[in-house]
Amino acid sequence: MPNPTAAMLVIGDEILSGRTKDANMHHLAGALTEIGIDLKEVRVVSDDAPAIVGAVKALSAGFDHVFTSGGIGPTHDDITADCIAEAFGTSIDVRDDARALLRAHYDRNGMELNSARLRMARIPDGASLIDNPVSIAPGFKLENVHVMAGVPSVFQAMVATVLPTLVGGAPLISRSLRVTRGEGDIAGPLGVFAQNHSDLSVGSYPFQKDGVYGANIVVRGTDADRLDRAMETLSEIFAT
Amino acid sequence: MPNPTAAMLVIGDEILSGRTKDANMHHLAGALTEIGIDLKEVRVVSDDAPAIVGAVKALSAGFDHVFTSGGIGPTHDDITADCIAEAFGTSIDVRDDARALLRAHYDRNGMELNSARLRMARIPDGASLIDNPVSIAPGFKLENVHVMAGVPSVFQAMVATVLPTLVGGAPLISRSLRVTRGEGDIAGPLGVFAQNHSDLSVGSYPFQKDGVYGANIVVRGTDADRLDRAMETLSEIFAT
Known part of the structure; x- marks a missing residue:
């Protein structure tokens, strides 16, 4: 039986402008190879809704698993969650379970859960949360797409959470x-x-x-x- | 007037398996930004003909310029040139100008222009050659696609040859x-x-x-x- 296939979508102007070197691709590639999931394609697109939505649709249809990195923070240029919802034609809003995670975290640290931070609790309908042990704001999984943070330490922690839940093939x-x-x-x-x-x-x-x-x-x-x-x-x- | 757009296609199993870190994406991104050409998308695909042909067609149609890296050497897994020819429906064979470059180089170094090396003179019909000052075997340009080597020193030399021939926009x-x-x-x-x-x-x-x-x-x-x-x-x- 052939191994399951995967694709990665890296979201971020900073890589396409040459300002930053992507580090997540290499990490994910190695981790997938270890568990026998074949990474077949990586795409890097800018913080642009049509580009993100188009890539999510194409990769989700073409591969068993999709992993995204980037664009799920609190700032105006973080549009990944909304794009995922649009790609799957589902609604998105602040969700109680994600809000509760953030509230507990910021209460513990004496910080305010302001409207910008609350954006990180916007989760598409039907998605399940991905644990973020580093900085709490969760990723999520919708259909076969795993949506994860771009900051390498957070990305790696999320990969460590997600991969054991997937059925791999024969490690290469x-x-x-x-x-x-x-x-x-x-x-x-x-x-x-x-x-x-x-x-x-x-x-x-x-x-x-x-x-x-x-x-x-x-x-x-x-x-x-x-x-x-x-x-x-x-x-x-x-x-x- | 908006800046011209570009996409990059990285060809190579070794990056998708996590064995190698790609270095060419970051170099090209910085070089294009300097001359006002906006890199909008990067794709990494494996040494697989349908994947390469599909990506070349999509990127060539979607962007002003396409740059590929990898897969133009003499070994059996170097299939980029044939895939480019297929993507544009043109024929491909050993071409006299490319063969002459290789023959002069190997003669000079007392090495044999064997059939494997001659594979590097296979150029799609209608393409123009891209100079390779490092190791002679040329890249080529067909339509709006620039086909370049994957070895970083050769890739960078080819980028330095190609970019001055392109009309950029306002540098970002x-x-x-x-x-x-x-x-x-x-x-x-x-x-x-x-x-x-x-x-x-x-x-x-x-x-x-x-x-x-x-x-x-x-x-x-x-x-x-x-x-x-x-x-x-x-x-x-x-x-x-």
Whole structure:
């Protein structure tokens, strides 16, 4: 049975303008690979409602799971929750359970639950909340879309909450071999190797550093023994 | 007149599996912002022909310029050039000008232009070549799609070749103010500020580090004087 598939939607002008480097994609990719869910596509869009709504619809229809990051804070540019509601044609308003979480948190800290903070309790109808142990304001899940914060520490905490609830497939194991020869020399024998190991995924990732050309050959599969045997063969091919 | 728009397509299993962190997105985003081309969307897809062809068609139709990275080397998993040809319904074969570049390079270095390396001279009909000063094998431009290498040093060299040929708009200038207060306290007055400066883009990017909550407020626009005045107002608002 093939592994479940996933897509990620990163929401944020700050990444598209080059101001910030996204850190959440790499974290989610690694975490999904570990539990056997195949991340097939990532999209980064700006804080623009039609772009967000369109991407949510396309990714939700195309993949088993969707994970979003960003745009669920209290400021005027946080429009993700409203866009998710629009994408699924459902209503959205401040919800009692989310408000209660926020009220308890701000009461505890002697802070006011003002109207801006209350925006973070706006949850689309029918969604279930995702726990936020870092800064309380919850994420949520609607249909197959998990809506999470953009701040990396909060995003990672939410991923840690969500992933154990998902049924993964066979974790993908990877082995790699570093070959310090140009890809053009590697390509012929590697192509034959890939054909002879069509049950495995064989990738070549070239590097070029300080005048040295080479490639990391990465072989991926779900059977560790099979992978080990394949890597022995590969080492023999490129031993000379 | 609004700025030209752009999208980027990153091709590579290694990023979706979490093995590698993409570095090209951040570089291209910054370079485009400098010349006034608005990067509106980034997609990352795997080394899978239908996924690449579909993304190329969608992005080419939706934006003024498209930039791809990855998948143009000599190995069996380098399928980008063939996918671009398929997306535009054009034929592809080894082309004389590209072959001549490669032959001269490998002759100079006493290396063989074998059949794997010759794959890098496969260029879709009607495309123009993009110079590769680092490792010679060219990228190419077909319609509004610029096809470039994934190795960061080569990608950056190709970006440096391509961008001066494009007509940009007004470069987007950004100013930021770091406020060490929770976004919930900032949100109200910031929303009013954003409404009063609707010609500028106003974003709030929260951080949370060592127990300190705060946000970087980023204001973007094309008129430096206007931005400076807006930042003075913003500083006054959050001075207390």
